[in-house]
Amino acid sequence: MALPKLPQDINSNQKMKYLTIEWLQSRGVTMADIATLVLEIQQQYVPGLQLEDCMESVDRVLDKREVHNAVFTGLALDELAEQGVVPQPLLDILKRDDGLYGIDEILALSIVNIYGSIGLTNFGYLDKVKMGIIGEVNGHKGSQVNTFLDDLVAAIAAAAAARIAHRYRDQQESLA
Amino acid sequence: MALPKLPQDINSNQKMKYLTIEWLQSRGVTMADIATLVLEIQQQYVPGLQLEDCMESVDRVLDKREVHNAVFTGLALDELAEQGVVPQPLLDILKRDDGLYGIDEILALSIVNIYGSIGLTNFGYLDKVKMGIIGEVNGHKGSQVNTFLDDLVAAIAAAAAARIAHRYRDQQESLA
Amino acid sequence: MALPKLPQDINSNQKMKYLTIEWLQSRGVTMADIATLVLEIQQQYVPGLQLEDCMESVDRVLDKREVHNAVFTGLALDELAEQGVVPQPLLDILKRDDGLYGIDEILALSIVNIYGSIGLTNFGYLDKVKMGIIGEVNGHKGSQVNTFLDDLVAAIAAAAAARIAHRYRDQQESLA
Amino acid sequence: MALPKLPQDINSNQKMKYLTIEWLQSRGVTMADIATLVLEIQQQYVPGLQLEDCMESVDRVLDKREVHNAVFTGLALDELAEQGVVPQPLLDILKRDDGLYGIDEILALSIVNIYGSIGLTNFGYLDKVKMGIIGEVNGHKGSQVNTFLDDLVAAIAAAAAARIAHRYRDQQESLA
Structure with missing residues (x-):
């Protein structure tokens, strides 16, 4: 699979975010795929949560420089x-996605931690x-190496879910 | 529930380990409870794994000073x-085991990390x-506060499982 | 030393922030003390950085729920x-601020991680x-126990410095 | 700089350790360089500490699979x-060793954590x-990229120092 074409001189945060999204897509994962995971794990805690809210939360997570750097490094x-x-x-x-490698989880943890240990x-x-999507990506055991991709996607979803949990609490408390 | 009686002057690692086990028991969790969790999550990966092997691995995890300190702090x-x-x-x-507290997961992480991110x-x-046992402990919503206990137990089990995974690999490789 | 008097029913983030600041003060550390540390470590990297900028950054760090929880737990x-x-x-x-305890660094790490590993x-x-102030606090070896306080203060300062580094970069890039 | 020649079929922990040491050397860092750092930071706490003890502790750190994986990934x-x-x-x-990259610190942290947060x-x-050696390596700003190397070396030294601190305590306590 070819890398996305990149402008020669990338230095603003918005460009980095765009490249992060593009790179995830080129590996087979869309923001909607990730938002669907967020909805599934968070809807039991937040009444009325919509896919749209989850998309917005994934979008905010993808604003973060730490996320760009972890995604660039793992996918590279x-x-x-x-x-x-x-x-x-x-x-x-x-290539064999060794279960004892552990560096994939380490990179993922740097994303998860942005919204705290929850x-x-x-x-x-x-x-x-x-x-x-994590299962789909993990199942691609042909020529594609997805050792980092599945952990990165799980981490972005977990961070977006944690962000929603924090904001839901803030909202509840401001109503109280 | 009363604290276990402690000798005035505790300073050897063996005494600390003994106190850690005693304290977990006084909160309702035995080493066999934890070993049972280890067996359940690890038996699909290690053919012929016995409860006895899991007990031994939990025992080794409980040798570690980091584990003593995390358990003492959380249970205190x-x-x-x-x-x-x-x-x-x-x-x-x-008291309400607030889902956004996060310090319980932080202490648990310090135990998990001993055998690496896996x-x-x-x-x-x-x-x-x-x-x-994690569900049992988490369900005790009477007068007992178990905010830290469930995470500590999950962490000890996860560390013991990671230790088994590392050792199984070493064994396989020495046979190869 | 007496605890600060607390309103019976605390649930908004602003009240938690207020309590966090008050508690740090009751233990002998002001926001200005922390901002002074930030200025000292960050001024060589950010031309024209003022104490006021550092105060503002410490203030933003103290908005975070993870910081409140780590400070409450450590100081308790x-x-x-x-x-x-x-x-x-x-x-x-x-009481003896045991160098091998490590849980003080663990709590501090949960604060540091908010703005990434930098x-x-x-x-x-x-x-x-x-x-x-870290040395002052660490030197109080009388009746006061400051095992957590010094690490928490170092962590808040490090997080505020990391936040400034991120924002300075953003600013540079938007000018480029 | 050429990679060290590697045997085709690497799977035992001892071979991995050998490769880790060889790779560090090919990037300009010997075990003695790292042991020297350990001695410098730990000798004030452990009376009579010798370079030889530090060499032995670095050697034990290099036994760990987590260390191999972090070193392989960073140096690659x-x-x-x-x-x-x-x-x-x-x-x-x-190439520019961006101070906001942070993934170098993340990999290093996975090494540091092996002997706990201390x-x-x-x-x-x-x-x-x-x-x-960290300064030397960091100063090589010619054609060599050492973005990960300096953090990995600092992490191995810090882990070896933590290991010595733990063992010194154990020894003291067994004498008590």
């Missing part, structure tokens, strides 16, 4: 492993049950 | 909240589905 | 240890050299 | 950036003052 490693240019023994580790539980759950 | 907060001596507004937060997924999963 | 433990009501062996560990370096540095 | 990114094959905008971020302070301090 997935792609460079596909191209076979990653040096050994890392190449084999990435996202940890949802991240672990999503990663374990391989819900929705 | 649970008990002091029960006694009503924790200052406000923290007292109310602990424990994160199991921790999140256990915490979400409230498996076995 | 410091105070309950002073009062001698924390159960053993934790009481002795807290705060880690400054946190470690502040905690090691015991700059300004 | 440094080298692939040097070769210019990392996709944009990540390539530019890595390593955090030393990691931050080493990374800030750029002590010894």
